[in-house]
Amino acid sequence: MASTTQDTVLRAPLEQQYADQLAALKQNDNETAPPSWQLSPRKVLDFILGGQTLPLKQGRKTVDVPITRKFFGDRRLVERAIVTLASERALLLVGDPGTGKSWLSENLAAAISGHSTLTIQGTAGTTEEHIKYTWNIAKVIAEGYHSSNCVPSPTMTAMRQGSLLRFEEITRCVPDVQDSLVSILSDKSIAIPELPDANMVWAKPGFNVIATANARDQGVNELSAALKRRFNYIHIPMVADSATEQAIVKQRIGELSQQYQLTVELQPSIIELLTTVFRELRHGRTVEGVKIKEVASTLSTAESIAMLLDASLHAQYLGAGQVQMESLADNLIGAVVKDDDNDRLALREYLDLVAKRRAEEQPLWNTFYQSTRAALA
Structure with missing residues (x-):
């Protein structure tokens, strides 16, 4: 297969994106691999779950390669x-x-x-x-x-x-x-x-x-x-807890920002708010245990990543260099309300029963509430 890099294609295959990590794992692999496998099963597991740093010999020098969680x-x-x-x-x-x-x-x-x-x-x-x-x-x-x-x-x-x-x-x-x-x-x-x-x-x-x-x-x-x-x-399954979902979004947005050469600022509080909204609408229950209408749309972690990427691209090219809640609100309507009017009603109810109450105490939730209400209107 011809060699490609992230500079010549929009998205290189993962074996090329993570070539250094795979090479470091192979150099430090002392276990037997099944026939035709490039790595032993334990090193495949290490590649998927990450969490360690391994030395990689490159000619006369040795570099430390962090194995990231995939x-x-x-x-x-x-x-x-x-x-x-x-x-x-x-x-x-x-x-x-x-x-x-x-x-x-x-x-x-x-x-x-x-x-x-x-x-x-x-x-x-x-x-x-x-x-x-x-x-x-x-x-x-x-x-x-x-x-x-x-x-x-x-x-x-x-x-x-x-x-x-x-x-x-x-x-x-x-x-x-x-x-x-x-x-x-x-x-x-x-x-x-x-x-x-x-x-x-x-x-x-x-x-x-x-x-x-x-x-x-x-x-x-x-x-x-x-x-x-x-x-x-x-x-x-869907991601079990909020902290893990936020970690996934943060890591993936970081990788995509590097790929798209984005320099915009994305506050962790925005990631926390968006993942919270998605989880509550997805499960039909707030973090406080209050039952709300569940939406039919699949509000997955991947959907929240796509929303944040769109908002970051807007901030980079058409905004002021920082992700604004107004941009996220517009994207949220498209993510939640695809072709089901009941989802529009569920989102409106969520704003009135959940977001409005939080907006009284938290400025970011107030901005989210106002922006999303305006986008719905």
Whole structure:
């Protein structure tokens, strides 16, 4: 794969963004790794959870490389995912939108296989050819069926390399397409009947599949019983506590600010207020235990990060260099009130019953209340 940097592409693959961290972990890895794995399972866990600093030899000099935390979920959940990928069973990460399923999948692939780009995006238009292989029709017409005229899918490439395949939003695919994975997961092979003399591709050790499924899409195209048996299900919950959610938002906004070269000031109190609003509207209960209307929109941690990034970009290019509550209020309306008028009513009730009371004692909540009321009007 051609080398890319953050200066030449909008978003480089994680194995390149965290190249120093992966190299430091590999240099300090004294444990045995499964076949084709770049790191031992313990070092993969260290990469995902972070929290340490390791030396990295670069020529004649040695530098200290901090291993940052990539996923803030339960340690046991990550351990189960790693152990599953070391076995013959595939891994299915299930959760609400914005819980970090794809992020965890990408980080696991980067740490285990050294690349995270062998990916199939599940949609209603995904076909069996996307999962297995297709043909260069022009060459087939001119030369007939030949192995060099076969266009491999990411699945076939992963099997030949002994790498991980990422299958995003598997439940968005129709059942017939989903079931084309059954033989791949069972026999670890793909049959090519057009090539009688070389009609099988066998997976090398290290091949496995990480799939993700949106919990809200579970009923769209439910997996067959045969396919369910071949996956180990791991449910990714919403972030459990406010402090962890704030830490996630702060770290991710810091990374995005560096990526977008933002110099705006974002006060921690704004992050705290926004995550509090999201959590209360999401759960239908305030921190004081008061029951309120729950919104239908998925107010995930990822949604709050996107809101803060939009507000920071506005402050950088169209504002005064500091995130203003007015900008956040405008974005909040779009996040909460998408296509359900009941969510507008729930937000209005939240402002009148919760935000207004807090506004009497806290200036930031007063600014939030006034700005959001004006945006709703």
